[in-house]
Amino acid sequence: MNLNFHENHRLLYGTVFFGFVVLTVIIAIGPAxxxxxxxxxxxxxxxxxxxxxxxxxxYVSEGCLYCHSQQVRPLDVDSPFGRPSAPGDYARLKPQDLWRMTPGLLGTERTGPDLSDVAARQSSATWNYIHLFEPRAVVKDSVMQAYAWMFEIKASPGPDDIVVPVPPDYAPPGGHVVATQKAKDLIAYLLSLKQVPIPGSTTETAQPRGGGAGxxxxxxxxxxxxxxxxxHGQYGGGTPGVFPPLKGDPVVTxxxxxxxxxxxxxxxxxxxINGVSYAVAxxxxxxxxxxxEIAAVINHERTSWGNNAPAVTSEDVEKIRKEGKEGSD
Amino acid sequence: MPVNRPLAAKKTHIDRIIDEDYGLTRLIYAYAACASYWLVFGSILGEYLGIRFAFPDFGVHPWLSFGRLRPAHTNVVFWGWASLGMIALALYVVPRTSQRKLYNERLAWVSLGMINISVFAGVVLLMNGVSNGGQEYREFIWPVMGLFVVALLLLTYTLFQTVAKRIIPEIYISNWYIMAAFLWTIVLAVTAYLPWYQYGLSETVIQGYYMHMGVGMWFTPMVLGLTYYFLPKLLNKPIYSYSLGVLAFWTQMVFYSLIGAHHFVFSPIPWWLQTVAIIFSVGMFIPLVAGTGNFLLTMRGSEGTIARSYSLPFIFVGVIFYFLASGQGTFEAFRSLNRIWHFTNFTIAHSHMTMYGFVSFLIWGGTYGLLPRLTGREPRHVLVGVHFWFALVGILIYGFSLMIGGTEQGENWISGAPFIDSVKVLSSYWLWRAIGGSLMLLSHLIFAYNVHAMGPQAAAKVAA
Structure with missing residues (x-):
């Protein structure tokens, strides 16, 4: 038998094929x-x-995962997105059906922010509906796709319809924007994206979640x-008629x-506030x-965009936190 | 015809091969023509997606939505353009270097039909929101990808039999790479689509393996194998070192297989798997230097021939991009640099440097080197030149704008600025990307026209 790779094609291609099968088992199937x-x-x-x-x-069929990761790395740069992701975070994912595989949610690009814990950062369904209908209505510089086709325009919405309070500049003429079932399902999923604490981990309470260094x-x-x-807008201007401005707001100042x-x-x-009634919680x-952290962000609001109100301390926050909701009014 | 050429060297004409097999020529042309159509379609999608970054409200129909068309773009250029373009050339190189007729032409025609149907069906499904749910290059659902794999099996069988029935004892080095690419890709696709070990995070372990090797065990070895034929052939001299080609082959197989996890550095997949991937990413310099060195040393002393040829400049650029883009991939794997570049547009620059600067340029070089020899029909030299320069300047603008933009994006995140700042930072780079992309698209239209001009039917008409 000729044991020369250069002349024995069975030997050459057999080695190439089975060698790669062995490597595949070692590096992919085994670890998986x-x-x-x-x-x-x-x-x-x-x-x-x-x-x-x-x-x-x-989320999968619309390719949301091409711009939004769901993978918080154990790095400072990722700290605004939540605690570092753990294997258990993904353990419930399984093949979607006979035709489609397990969704791969970790993502490879972050053109938009990570969504692992997005419901903790943005829990308002109303905001999410407006943002899905037209992202630029709430985030001026966003480059996200507008999913207007997940909404209907109705002249007189029914009592069970979710009417989206789109700001006047972006509202379509001739009716109200009403969420379709697709939009409701997608937003329900986004609002489920809330990290749960890892048992025995110290990062649950000890670390400031939104802050980081500085x-x-x-x-x-x-x-x-x-x-x-x-x-409330990057410059405190709010979203007209939907979310109140903080600039010049009587409570903030x-x-x-x-x-x-x-x-x-x-x-x-x-x-x-100032004659405008805000329905959204x-x-x-x-x-x-x-x-x-609350003291820091309140001080930011009280001293930015022309606001000039006295600063607060974390003790002030602690006091009101202890008094509870009733005591504050 | 004397032409005033202030900007370019006069290109040499290519002589037709006398004893060529007309049936095989038609087959190869059909593959190359289909590849060029997919290239034009895929880059129209890419151009559209690029413009969307500047005008996000452009096109609101669900079929035109960004998230649906992005995988359509990547899969069309992967499985439609680059795969068919490479196979076209392989269908010539394997029989030629085995000094045998292609074992079964009919099977190769069947494969062409199946691949076209597979890519077409995959795109229509993606545009209708039917995605497999994997990440990159695994978006076709299994029946669609299955058809593609069956086509590969038929081609593997045909090419294997051709090599098996060769007249010369030696298996030429091109046929190591080309046949290995087919065998590896079949293993790869089957592994990627079987579900039993892909629950939860395990899907990501397989994804790292698959998305990495989809490039590195299909496109890379195939175009390298083709270059081991076309470069010495077009230069009319032997390859510098046959042994370096063999060394690069085995190190490619072992090292490249182990490094897929470097696409998920800092992710929750096992840390040791990431570390193995990073270490062997450095090992990749062995096949990389061996391969590039071998090609460049073969070219040494033949600068005049390259300048006078209209196909060899493509091969030269492809070899340079092979070195730059693969080396770049190794650096991206280091944890210190991954921290800055991962998740940014740098990744998009890298994938275009490899699939475009490296793979596509080598396919173009082979196509321009082969088709005129088969059909006796040359493209207009000036149009090949326009294709070359538009594509090269286009990819340089594309690559550099996103490398710089991606680095700034990563630095912006590290600085702790609000997230939306990183979007604003990129806007001017995205504009440059669209400009580079437009040049690339234009060059593809010219390429498709050139392929048409090199077609055998046109030759038949002239003869009649």
């Missing part, structure tokens, strides 16, 4: 099986509801950009900061941000 056998869903996580699962299907004023600006600017602090801590809904931040 190991990962599969060693990871369970995190204790406090839950399976997606039926609606959220439909939303995930839309001075207090830098921290305030950073938290504002990642958690507040979506609705009041010498007594207690109502400002209480609003950030406990949220607010159905408020009328503001989420509570008491479990999302520490006292120091």
């Amino acid at each position: 099986l190991w990962v599969q056998d060693h990871n369970r869903p995190l204790q406090r996580s839950r399976p997606l509801t039926e609606q959220e699962q439909r939303g995930l299907d839309i 001075t207090t004023s830098e921290m305030g600006a950073r938290i504002y950009a990642s958690r507040c600017a979506g609705c 009041a010498p007594d900061p207690s109502r400002h602090i209480a609003t950030v801590l406990f949220g607010l809904r159905g408020k009328t 503001m989420p509570a931040h008491k479990s999302l941000l520490s006292d120091a």
Whole structure:
């Protein structure tokens, strides 16, 4: 038998083929099986509801994952997006059906922000609907695709319809913007994207989540950009008729900061400011941000865009947090 | 005809091969023509997607949505353009170097039909929102990719039999690379699509393996194998070192296979897997230097021949991009640099440097070197020159704008600025990318026209 690769094609191509099969088992199939056998869903996580699962299907078929990662790396640069991702975060993912494989959500590009924990940063369904309909209505410089075709325009919406309060500049003529089932499912999925704590991990409470390094004023600006600017605008101008401006707002500029602090801590809904009534609820931040972080972001709001109100300390925040919601009014 | 050529050297004409097999010529032309159509279609999609970054509200129909067309673009240029373009040349090189007729031409025609149907069906499904749900290059659902794999199996069988029935004892080095590419890609696709070991994060382990080797075990070895034929052939001299080609072959197979996980550095997949991938990414310099060195040393002393040829400049650029882009890939794997570049537009620059600067240029060089010899029909030299310069300037603008933009994007994230700042930072680079992309698209229209001009039917008409 000729054992020369140069002359024996069976030997050459056999080695090439079976050699690669062995390498594939070592580097891909073996590790994949190991990962599969060693990871369970995190204790406090839950399976997606039926609606959220439909939303995930839309997320995949619309290719959201090409611009949005769901993978927080253990690096400072990723800290605004949540705690580092763990294998357990993905353990519930499985092939979608007979035709389609397990969704690959980690992503390779971050043209838009990471979504692993997006529901903690942006829990307002209303904001998400407006943003899906026309991203630039709430984020001026966004380059995201507008998903207007996931909405209908209705002259007289029914009582069960979700009417999206699109700001006047972006509202289509001749009716109200109403979410279709697709939009509802997708938003339901996005609002399910909330990281659960890793059992036994210290990062759950000890680390400031929105801040990172830098001075207090830098921290305030950073938290504002990642958690507040979506609705209230990068320059505090709000979103007309939907989310109130903070620039010149009577509570934000009041010498007594207690109502400002209480609003950030406990949220607010159905408020009328300067004659405009705002129907959309503001989420509570008491479990999302520490006292120091809340003080930093409040100070940022009280001293930016022409606002000039006295600063607060984390002790002020701590006091109102202890008094609770009732005590603050 | 004397022409005033202030900008370019006069190009040599190519003589037709006398005893060529007309049936095989038609087959090869059909592959090359289909490849050129997919290239034009794929780059129209790419151009459209690039423009979307400047005008995000442009085109709101669901079929035109960014998330659906991005995988359509990547899969069309992968499986439609580059795959068919390479196979066209392989269908000539394997029989030629085995000194045998292609074992079964009919099977190769069937494969061409199947690949076209597969890419077409895959694109229509993606535009309708049917995506397999994997990440890059795994978006066709399994029945569609299955058809593609069956086509590869038929081609593998035909080419294997051709080599097996060769007259000369030696298996030429091109046939190591070309046949290996077919065998590896079949293993790769089957591994990627079987579901049992892909629950949860395991999907990502397989994705790293697959997306990496889709490039490195299909396109890379195939175009290198083709270059081991076309470069010495067009220069009319032997390859510098046969042994370097063999060394590069085995190191490519072992090292490249192990480094897929470097696409997921800092991810939650096992840390050791990432470290193995980073270490062997450095090992990739062995096949890289061996391969590039071998080609450049073969070219040494033949600068005049290259300048007078209209196909060899493409091969020269392809070899240079092979070195630059593969080396760039190694650097991107280092944790210190990955921290800056991962998730940024730098990755997009890299993928275009490899699939375009390296793979596509080598395919063009081979196509311009081969088709006129088969059909006796030459393209207009000036149009080949326009294709060359538009494509080269286009990819340089494209690559550099996104490399610089991607680096700034990464630095911007590290600085802790609000996320939207990183989007604003990129806007001018995205504009440059669209300009580079426009030049690339124009060059592809010219290429498709040139392929048409080199077609055998046109030759038949002239003869009649």
